[in-house]
Amino acid sequence: xxxxxxxxxxxxxxxxxxxxxxxxxxxxxxxxxxxxxxxxxxxxxxxxxxxxxxxxxxxxxxxxxxxxxxxxxxxxxxxxxxxxxxxxxxxxxxxxxxxxxxxxxxxxxxxxxxxxxxxxxxxxxxxxxxxxxxxxxxxxxxxxxxxxxxxxxxxxxxxxxxxxxxxxxxxxxxxxxxxxxxxxxxxxxxxxxxxxxxxxxxxxxxxxxxxxxxxxxxxxxxxxxxxxxxxxxxxxxxxxxxxxxxxxxxxxxxxxxxxxxxxxxxxxxxxxxxxxxxxxxxxxxxxxxxxxxxxxxxxxxxxxxxxxxxxxxxxxxxxxxxxxxxxxxxxxxxxxxxx
Ligand SMILES: Cc1cc2nc3c(=O)[nH]c(=O)nc-3n(C[C@H](O)[C@H](O)[C@H](O)COP(=O)(O)OP(=O)(O)OC[C@H]3O[C@@H](n4cnc5c(N)ncnc54)[C@H](O)[C@@H]3O)c2cc1C
Numbered sequence: 001x002x003x004x005x006x007x008x009x010x011x012x013x014x015x016x017x018x019x020x021x022x023x024x025x026x027x028x029x030x031x032x033x034x035x036x037x038x039x040x041x042x043x044x045x046x047x048x049x050x051x052x053x054x055x056x057x058x059x060x061x062x063x064x065x066x067x068x069x070x071x072x073x074x075x076x077x078x079x080x081x082x083x084x085x086x087x088x089x090x091x092x093x094x095x096x097x098x099x100x101x102x103x104x105x106x107x108x109x110x111x112x113x114x115x116x117x118x119x120x121x122x123x124x125x126x127x128x129x130x131x132x133x134x135x136x137x138x139x140x141x142x143x144x145x146x147x148x149x150x151x152x153x154x155x156x157x158x159x160x161x162x163x164x165x166x167x168x169x170x171x172x173x174x175x176x177x178x179x180x181x182x183x184x185x186x187x188x189x190x191x192x193x194x195x196x197x198x199x200x201x202x203x204x205x206x207x208x209x210x211x212x213x214x215x216x217x218x219x220x221x222x223x224x225x226x227x228x229x230x231x232x233x234x235x236x237x238x239x240x241x242x243x244x245x246x247x248x249x250x251x252x253x254x255x256x257x258x259x260x261x262x263x264x265x266x267x268x269x270x271x272x273x274x275x276x277x278x279x280x281x282x283x284x285x286x287x288x289x290x291x292x293x294x295x296x297x298x299x300x301x302x303x304x305x306x307x308x309x310x311x312x313x314x315x316x317x318x319x320x321x322x323x324x325x326x327x328x329x330x331x332x333x334x335x336x337x338x339x
Pocket of ligand 1: 011012082107110276335336
């Protein structure tokens with residue numbers, strides 16, 4: 001096998017599944033994973049338990065740094081890629097170090113979505129995507145008794161439940177357009193409302209935030225379109241996630257919502273692949289691209305991309321739909337796992 005220099009941007013489910021397969025099939029070539037997070041690979045779905053104090057940081061780890069040493073995978077944590085130069089097959093880190101690759105895999109996941117009307121209040125909204133976010137959330141929570149959650153994605157239902165169990169007064173301003181990563185049908189909307197109500201969450205339906213004013217420390221005054229006002233210590237925003245691709249704009253790669261890849265997960269550059277939440281994958285059956293989200297989905301795409309980087313010609317397969325009940329809400333999806 002010709003010596004390759006594999007570089008993977010990311011250290012989540014897609015990146016690790018790909019790295020494992022690359023290492024198994026190619027024991028000698030250098031493989032580097034680069035992540036802008038400072039932590040080893042961890043379970044994102046446990047962040048809601050961490051917020052509420054049910055688990056501690058050590059319980060989140062999927063694999064320790066020792067695993068990477070043993071498998072000769074180079075793991076570079078806390079290093080952000082700011083630019084990819086396709087012609088030079090080089091990427092640039094924030095401190096302007098250059099890293100050369102022969103094959104590059106983008107596994108950069110998603111970033112929290114904040115709807116346009118709320119962008120102006122961004123500084124008052126607390127999101128939950130990374131362990132660093134969860135640390136901030138947990139620190140703020142220690143100071144507040146009442147909080148408001150806005151949005152209504154699948155992650156938020158578990159967060160709301162955990163916070164009520166932790167003794168907090170939780171208000172929820174439900175947004176019908178936020179049931180990430182699935183569509184909110186009328187039936188699911190009813191189930192979502194029922195699930196939140198059953199857990200003792202105070203619901204504000206069909207309303208929206210019109211203003212947020214910071215008062216005393218840990219006091220935000222929220223006004224809504226229906227004229228309600230609420231003092232709360234924290235506003236958690238749960239509007240789902242969008243592919244994390246901003247740093248690739250201008251690179252020459254085709255980008256729409258995510259990184260556009262064909263049904264073999266190759267981008268518009270033959271040396272670059274993408275997998276997981278950041279990829280927008282071509283589906284020949286519907287002749288369109290779509291972003292598919294969830295932990296098992298990221299692993300599956302990561303393995304498929306790695307196979308093709310090794311020279312296989314593997315098409316992304318569509319696993320069968322599975323019926324799940326997530327926090328009391330019925331969904332049918334092949335992508336998401338009920339942990
Ligand atoms: C709170 C929460 C709960 C969830 N619960 C569930 C669940 O119950 N079931 C389920 O199936 N899914 C769940 N998900 C979704 C699931 O975690 C994701 O679909 C999955 O983690 C996606 O994996 P990924 O490898 O594509 O990306 P990610 O896990 O998001 O990893 C992205 C990686 O890219 C790195 N990165 C990004 N940009 C750069 C850059 N410029 N430079 C360097 N590094 C970069 C990041 O540091 C990170 O390591 C949950 C997600 C969250 C946030």
